[in-house]
Amino acid sequence: MIAPTGDVGRSSAVGTDPDAERHYALASPALGERALELLRARFRTRDDALLAVTRAYYDTFDRRLAGEDAILCRTLEDGAHSLRLESLSGGLVRRLATPIVPGFAADLPRGPFHDAIAPLIDVRRLLQLVEITGSVERASVLDDRGKTTVRLSFEQWTIGSRADRIHGADITLLTATPVKGYGKAARRVCELLEAELALHPLPPGALLSVFGVAPQSAATPAATRPAITRDMRSDEAIKRIYASLLETIVANEEGTRRRTDPEFLHQFRVAIRRTRAGIARLRGVFPVRTMERFKREFAWLGSVTGPMRDLDVHLMELPAYEAALPPEARGDLEPLRTHLELSADREQVKLEAALESERYARLIKSWRAWLRRPVPMRTPLVDARRPIEQLARERIYKLHGRVLKRGSKIDDQTPDEAVHDLRLDCKKLRYLIEFFRDLFDPKVIKQQIRALKQLQEVLGRFNDFSVQQIALADATHEMAEHGRAPLATAVVVGRLIETLRGRQQQARDEVRGRIQTFNTPDNRARAEQLFAPTAPVGTE
Amino acid sequence: MKIIACYNLKGGVGKTAATVNLAYHAAQQGARTLIWDLDPQGAASFYFRVKPKVKGGFDTLLKRRRSPMKSIRGTDYEGLDLLPADFSARHIDLIVDRTRKPKRRLKRLVKGLKKEYDCVFLDCAPSIGVATEVLFQIADALVVPTIPTTLSVNTLKRIKKHLKGMNGSAPTVLPFFSMVDRRKQLHKSICEGEQRLPIDPLNASIPYSSLVEQMGTHRAPVSTFAAGSRPARAYEQLGEEIRAQLN
Numbered sequence: 001m002i003a004p005t006g007d008v009g010r011s012s013a014v015g016t017d018p019d020a021e022r023h024y025a026l027a028s029p030a031l032g033e034r035a036l037e038l039l040r041a042r043f044r045t046r047d048d049a050l051l052a053v054t055r056a057y058y059d060t061f062d063r064r065l066a067g068e069d070a071i072l073c074r075t076l077e078d079g080a081h082s083l084r085l086e087s088l089s090g091g092l093v094r095r096l097a098t099p100i101v102p103g104f105a106a107d108l109p110r111g112p113f114h115d116a117i118a119p120l121i122d123v124r125r126l127l128q129l130v131e132i133t134g135s136v137e138r139a140s141v142l143d144d145r146g147k148t149t150v151r152l153s154f155e156q157w158t159i160g161s162r163a164d165r166i167h168g169a170d171i172t173l174l175t176a177t178p179v180k181g182y183g184k185a186a187r188r189v190c191e192l193l194e195a196e197l198a199l200h201p202l203p204p205g206a207l208l209s210v211f212g213v214a215p216q217s218a219a220t221p222a223a224t225r226p227a228i229t230r231d232m233r234s235d236e237a238i239k240r241i242y243a244s245l246l247e248t249i250v251a252n253e254e255g256t257r258r259r260t261d262p263e264f265l266h267q268f269r270v271a272i273r274r275t276r277a278g279i280a281r282l283r284g285v286f287p288v289r290t291m292e293r294f295k296r297e298f299a300w301l302g303s304v305t306g307p308m309r310d311l312d313v314h315l316m317e318l319p320a321y322e323a324a325l326p327p328e329a330r331g332d333l334e335p336l337r338t339h340l341e342l343s344a345d346r347e348q349v350k351l352e353a354a355l356e357s358e359r360y361a362r363l364i365k366s367w368r369a370w371l372r373r374p375v376p377m378r379t380p381l382v383d384a385r386r387p388i389e390q391l392a393r394e395r396i397y398k399l400h401g402r403v404l405k406r407g408s409k410i411d412d413q414t415p416d417e418a419v420h421d422l423r424l425d426c427k428k429l430r431y432l433i434e435f436f437r438d439l440f441d442p443k444v445i446k447q448q449i450r451a452l453k454q455l456q457e458v459l460g461r462f463n464d465f466s467v468q469q470i471a472l473a474d475a476t477h478e479m480a481e482h483g484r485a486p487l488a489t490a491v492v493v494g495r496l497i498e499t500l501r502g503r504q505q506q507a508r509d510e511v512r513g514r515i516q517t518f519n520t521p522d523n524r525a526r527a528e529q530l531f532a533p534t535a536p537v538g539t540e
Numbered sequence: 541m542k543i544i545a546c547y548n549l550k551g552g553v554g555k556t557a558a559t560v561n562l563a564y565h566a567a568q569q570g571a572r573t574l575i576w577d578l579d580p581q582g583a584a585s586f587y588f589r590v591k592p593k594v595k596g597g598f599d600t601l602l603k604r605r606r607s608p609m610k611s612i613r614g615t616d617y618e619g620l621d622l623l624p625a626d627f628s629a630r631h632i633d634l635i636v637d638r639t640r641k642p643k644r645r646l647k648r649l650v651k652g653l654k655k656e657y658d659c660v661f662l663d664c665a666p667s668i669g670v671a672t673e674v675l676f677q678i679a680d681a682l683v684v685p686t687i688p689t690t691l692s693v694n695t696l697k698r699i700k701k702h703l704k705g706m707n708g709s710a711p712t713v714l715p716f717f718s719m720v721d722r723r724k725q726l727h728k729s730i731c732e733g734e735q736r737l738p739i740d741p742l743n744a745s746i747p748y749s750s751l752v753e754q755m756g757t758h759r760a761p762v763s764t765f766a767a768g769s770r771p772a773r774a775y776e777q778l779g780e781e782i783r784a785q786l787n
Contacts (some may be wrong), residue, residue: 092618096570111783112658113570140616146759147589148616180614180621 021090022190022201025210026172032154035174035197036139039152042192046148048138053077054161056131057208058102060124061261068120071208072102077136083108085116089204091177102126106319123316125261130211132157132171141189149182150189151175159211171210174199230389230439235285235375237388241278241435243371245271250364256305257355259348262312269309272302277431281395284383290370297363304354311344314471324499325492332488339479390533392436397531399429404524407455407515412508416466419511423459426452440530448526455518458510465504469497541654542786544661545679545711550695551666553685554718556583557752557762558775559663562683564761565779567620571658574612574621578632578675579665582625587759588615590624597628599635602645608652617761621657633669643674650678668702676703679711681786685718686741688730697738714785716778717745719752742785744778747771 026032039045054076059065065072066088073084081099086092096113104125105118134157141150155173174193178186193199202210226240248271255264279295318337322330354360375384383391406422430452437445476493479485546559559575567573577584582592594601594611601608612621628635636642653660664675676682684699686692696715703710715737721727729735731745746752749771751762758765763772 094570094572095567095619097568111569112572116570145589145591179616181612182614 020204021175021177022186023090023207023210024174024176024193024199024201026174026199029156029172031197032156032172032174035193035199036137036152036154038192038196039139039141039189043189044142044144045152046140046142048140049078050135050137051078052133053136053155054131054133057129057211057213058126059129060121061127061255061263062124064121064124065126069205070120072117072126074102083113085113088208090207104315106315123262127260129208129213130159131161132159132211133161134158134171141185143182143185149179149185151177151179152189153177157211173210225438228388228436228438231387233375233384234282234386234388234391235379235381235384238278238282238285239371239375242275242367245275245278246364246368246371249275253355257352262309262316265305265309265312265351269302269305272298272305274431274435276302277428278435281399281428281432282391284381285391286381286384294363294367294370297359297367301354301360301363305351308344308347308351310467310471311340311347314468314475315340315344317468321496324496329488329492329495332486332492335479335484335486335489336475336493339475339482339484343475343478388436389439392432392439393531394533396429396432396436397527397533399425399432400527400531403429404519407519410515411512416508419459419462419508422515423456423463426456426459430456444526444530448523448530451518451523451526455514458507458514462504462507462511465500465507469500469504472497472500541650541657542659542681543650543679544659544681544683544782544786545664545675546661546683546685547664547672547676547699548666548684548686548695549668549699550692553687553692554746554752555666555685556587556663557755558683558685558716558718558746558778559661560584560587560755561761561763561772561775562779562782563620563659563661564617564763565776566659566661566783567617568763569779569783570619572619572621572656573659573661574623574653574657575661575663576623577625577663578629579625579663580627580630580632581665582627584663585622585624587755587761588613588622589759590615590622592625592627594624594626594628597626598632599628599639601626602635602639602642602649604645604649604652608649609656617764629665632665632671633667636669636671636674642670643677646674646678673706676706676711677709681782682711682713683782684713684715685746686715686737687719688717688727690726690735693730693735693737700738712785713739714742714782715739716742719748720745721748742778742781744774744781746774746778 024035026035056074058072058074069088070093071086071088073086075082075084080097082095082097083100083102084092084096085094094113094116096108096111098109100107100109102108104123105114105121108114108117134155136156137154139152139154140148141152143149153173153175155175157171157173159171176186176189176193190201194201226237226244228237228240249268252264252268252271255261256268259265276295276298279291279298283291315337318333318340322333325333379385403422403425406418406425410418410422430449433445433449433452437449472493476485476490479489544562546555546562548555556579563573563575575584575588577592585592590613596606600606601611608623612623614621639645650660662675662679664672682699682703684696686696700713703713717727717731720731722731730737747770749769751766751769751771754765755762762769762775766772
């Protein structure tokens with residue numbers, strides 16, 4: 001939770017903090033003038049400035065800032081840009097004078113402002129929710145020493161940028177902001193406004209809704225769990241799983257195409273990978289020829305979206321790379337960032353082309369049509385009509401056995417390829433278990449997933465560090481080809497690769513121990529209890 | 541939260557001016573900043589037009605009978621607050637001396653500010669006694685404005701000697717040249733390192749300037765009425781150097 005630098009809170013009957021900032025939506029500009037006149041007559045005031053102001057409010061697509069009662073505002077006032085982290089319930093949290101347009105946390109200069117925002121948005125991109133332009137007339141209420149006790153601003157806004165005043169709906173606001181420690185003065189000001197002009201303050205947190213911003217946007221378009229039951233026919237159940245994955249693919253398509261946030265492409269790809277894992281691991285349920293075609297097409301979709309995801313991950317890793325370097329060497333990574341951003345822009349064009357291609361449209365259309373087609377009453381495929389629980393247990397059991405077998409062969413001398421193969425098997429096993437998790441005892445399956453996750457964590461780390469080394473080496477190579485690799489950058493990247501190699505080795509050293517932890521009698525017994533087939537395998 | 545004490549045993553060295561301008565700069569950089577005016581003269585409070593009064597006095601504050609948050613006042617600048625001076629602080633040594641476990645009390649008092657502020661500047665009174673000793677123990681850095689004269693250099697020696705006795709809990713001492721008048725031969729020679737200082741000074745130095753004196757009439761930090769001027773830039777540079785030292 002973010003604490004605004006407001007006064008110590010006191011609650012009133014209406015539930016608003018009397019010492020917090022108050023906004024009054026006014027029916028007409030004339031009313032605002034009257035309010036200022038009234039205050040000038042009753043208090044010692046000072047007229048500060050009349051400014052042309054542009055404000056743009058930012059949050060991530062899943063409203064991470066709003067979740068912490070915060071909002072980021074970029075203002076242009078008197079020719080100067082600044083970023084303001086504000087509390088939604090009123091009041092400034094932090095301010096930074098900078099012309100930077102918000103994007104990722106890494107785009108902000110290092111310092112307290114960055115440090116306040118970074119943990120809130122994590123890897124998300126800040127997106128503009130609304131832009132407003134208008135004029136702000138500022139005044140201050142002063143005490144007998146000439147000290148500001150209340151800041152007043154009379155604001156006339158239009159939604160949209162100066163160039164596109166599309167809405168034309170003018171909004172007039174009067175805002176009274178108490179200076180900390182002078183709550184009494186602010187209360188007197190507000191009481192006067194409310195009594196004499198019958199003004200009502202906006203409820204706390206309602207300011208953005210005045211500008212047409214919905215309080216919450218759609219949540220992350222992640223997969224919804226399909227409704228499947230134990231005795232459902234396998235083909236029917238699996239089609240439902242694929243259908244819910246297709247929903248995820250489609251829901252993330254727009255965000256991927258517009259590059260709203262890397263999360264969209266990530267979810268898009270995860271759904272594709274899950275679909276592919278399903279097609280590969282749940283064979284024998286649908287005709288081979290049909291599945292071969294979809295398998296090929298989804299593999300294509302996976303490959304055309306891969307490079308962009310790799311670049312996204314790489315860009316997200318940059319702050320961590322920087323942190324691994326001594327402060328004076330951090331600037332040397334800038335050419336790498338520029339290079340990655342340029343490559344990402346290029347890749348995005350290709351990705352968009354792929355998503356707009358005939359091939360993609362055909363794949364989605366035919367996949368959807370096939371999923372909607374009812375399952376046949378009679379089928380020569382034996383597995384198609386088996387209850388899904390049987391099939392699920394059988395396939396998971398088999399794969400689980402393979403993971404254990406592969407794992408038991410790995411020691412500190414085994415080539416890295418075997419570790420990679422184990423990682424891929426674990427991933428497929430995880431997908432399978434998650435497809436069918438509703439068929440099992442929720443508590444027990446959760447424990448099983450947790451055990452698998454721990455093994456996957458170290459395997460993932462091992463893989464990430466290896467991929468990162470290759471990607472860094474490739475990036476420097478490409479930069480050198482384009483003559484964009486200063487020596488200093490090549491040197492730091494070399495150092496980074498060394499660090500990553502060390503970390504990869506560290507992860508590699510942990511692999512064996514984790515496999516042993518996964519392959520304990522307890523874990524094996526639990527897997528046996530969960531997945532061992534109840535009916536003779538492969539027959540009905 | 542970083543605590544930066546602005547201190548010199550000697551008075552009139554540009555201590556309050558440094559506190560006010562450095563704190564203003566920190567706030568401008570996005571740090572939630574507080575100035576604690578510990579000087580009974582209340583110069584920092586004066587600059588911000590805040591009444592130099594703390595309800596119950598310094599004693600109440602130290603004994604935490606009243607939350608310091610209740611005495612804190614917002615300045616006219618966003619992100620910059622002030623815990624005003626109180627005349628009772630002239631007896632600060634006596635109060636601290638009479639208080640049981642003053643260091644622990646002060647630490648707790650400061651801990652309560654942690655959630656609200658990133659940066660606390662202490663504008664200390666020019667004296668040396670039990671109170672300053674306790675304040676030094678809670679500070680991360682001791683910023684010492686030093687006029688480049690022989691006498692000031694001697695003062696710096698005394699401060700160094702005094703801190704030596706504190707062992708591990710001593711703050712980082714960051715002296716800088718203040719009120720530098722390059723026309724004076726002595727100032728010039730000391731600034732250029734001809735006479736070695738007992739502690740290495742920061743690179744930024746504050747020039748002697750009428751703009752700094754005008755803070756009294758404007759009752760505002762230099763950057764607000766003379767943005768981009770030499771002293772304004774010098775304070776910004778000094779602020780950045782201190783930040784780098786503390787990170």
